[in-house]
Amino acid sequence: MPSLKPLAQAAKHAARTLANASTAQKDDALRAMAKELRAASAAICEANTADVAAAKAAGKNEAFLDRLTLDGPRVEAMAKAVEAVCGLADPVGEVTERWTRPNGLVVRKVRLPLGVVLMIYESRPNVTSDAAALCLKSGNAAILRGGSESFASNHALAKALARGVESVGLPAEVVQLVPSTDRASLLELLTFEGLIDLCIPRGGEGLIRFVVENARVPVVKHYQGVCHVYVHAAADLAMAERLIVNAKASRPGVCNAAECLLVDRAVASKFLPAAGRALVAKRVELRGDEETVRLLQAADVPVKAAQPEDWGKEFLDLILAVKVVEGLDDALAHIARYGSEHTEAIATKDPAAAQRFTREVCASAVMVNASTRFNDGGELGLGAEVGISTSRLHAFGPMGLKELTSQKYVVEGDGQVR
């Protein structure tokens, strides 16, 4: 197996050029990338057909095949998403703070690209174009390491994207697909300290743990989204019902979906029967603690007894764990023990309870009277994201363009010495 070092070195070299590209040139590149995606649509779909056929033959399920499949409209949507990045503000060169020292030194903090970003992902080919576009706009070279099941699709996509970059005079090596998808080559990439400035793994927990355990390069990631909705005694119960139904059922397979409902004992008998019925109407399976089971059974709402492993579990499915708690302290303790620091929500009309919850919960996003589903780069106004971090280091929450940059100090003086 040939070493991937030349590929990483080429990325590093290309990143230096890209770091100094103007906003106009980067936007030109994004438009050219979108144009090349459209021009290559037929070739991309043909490559994808082969990927899908192989995945079918390997017995992959419908959800997997759907994530993998591309067609004309989906390629067009990818091109549009690349173009949309033109509309986002260029973070590079932004002065985020400025102050003057008593000795006259003027200190500014100025955003600069990270350098080379390694994206590791599984079967969704749209990550290829999304990540390439966000990395390009933030001045970073992207090394894309997709899953083996989408390799032919990713190859066709990356070729088109690189052609677009090259057509505006930027180095094609700012968008490179890793030509192998085995673990040995991934292991090699993870040792390229000094060449790769950030690694973002996305996918199943097994892949992410493999990356964290083997990386010598910095990694920002999240393992799981075990998100709770807590219905406080002073909640607007009708609103709380809408929130949990949305948080659980609107898209159960994503990381910001709720996995557990906590309800204050004071309102449990009033809230749970109605909310339970609404959830069951959305085909949600409820797994309750003893008190929940009692209340729901009394109201003829189907419910199973929760097993110990259901607390803190990321179901990624139409299943919800439900627990009656004794109040805010109990809810905070449950979340500290079982949450994944991803997204936590409280429903309450009591500002003091909301304040304590937002202050004491450690999670990348803490919601008050809003669905957990809003922890998303687009929804929070970041424009787009390359992933959501629960690492706390560097970025905590959705990672948009700013999170793909660092900041350096620029200090101007007139001859100051120490």
Add this chain to the structure above:
Amino acid sequence: MPSLKPLAQAAKHAARTLANASTAQKDDALRAMAKELRAASAAICEANTADVAAAKAAGKNEAFLDRLTLDGPRVEAMAKAVEAVCGLADPVGEVTERWTRPNGLVVRKVRLPLGVVLMIYESRPNVTSDAAALCLKSGNAAILRGGSESFASNHALAKALARGVESVGLPAEVVQLVPSTDRASLLELLTFEGLIDLCIPRGGEGLIRFVVENARVPVVKHYQGVCHVYVHAAADLAMAERLIVNAKASRPGVCNAAECLLVDRAVASKFLPAAGRALVAKRVELRGDEETVRLLQAADVPVKAAQPEDWGKEFLDLILAVKVVEGLDDALAHIARYGSEHTEAIATKDPAAAQRFTREVCASAVMVNASTRFNDGGELGLGAEVGISTSRLHAFGPMGLKELTSQKYVVEGDGQVR
């Protein structure tokens, strides 16, 4: 060897309490820590005497022994430094950004502690109290892993600091010294993913590489400070001379000292003889490229021929590599190749040259007409620092209280769903 996991778990647990402590309580703790340091001064100095005797017996050099040695005034200075952290603004809870989404959601970014910070350092006992104070004020539990040579001193210091913390009702486990200094226990600590949120190694490059290569926890560090001073053709040459003399000779053993002088050919014959004489007067050994040697020898200034390994070398001594360059492009290329992304300086009166230099140089601090020695938390106005990062991820440059925090999103709605 007993596992260090209980120690790390105790730190994590204590960090949760500390995260919710008020600013007043944390400042009380800092004052109590200072008080306990003063009360234990004799015991600390006695422990230190044993460390120094052992280091002497082991044949350590004078500089090492000086860094290691404590006495009454040095302990008093450590206590004062701890108290000074009371005066720094508490970063926890700070709202750094706030905006409203079209659907009415109010989004804030709010600072929170990182959690548990592992400091790894060598022989300076003052790192024990400095790191403990900065971690405490930023709401983080500190695990302190000092060098074996200062173990007795660090043990006495950490005990006093923990007593101070406990005396104000905070858990003593927010300041813990690792009871072993061997590599095996360090290796174990570096695997505590999920318990340790950030590892900051300080010391020799060998130690830092060992940490980076073995850590599964996030690491922020710098290996070296290979800092350049570039004298541009349009520099004020008298000012440039003051800058390089200060950058090289004021404290040659530190990471923000200059290691290499680059001089534009257009001013080399005018600048180098005078600057060379000023440097030699400060006992600096000059190692020049061919042109530098020619110019200095013609002016009777002592100079050696630089060897290839002198470019990009961190001398940490009164030695300076000197090179004549062809202009800004050549200087930028030299810095990109040999710099360590720590601190780079330009001397110039030309704003366009300064702008290109500050834009294109990738370093944690870029100085214009100022000494490289200003890349320091105190000098830049951060108050104090736990180290300087050249990692770009999370923090780039001096790490003060803000750099010991993360930011979470707090989102307030009135029932919004997706």
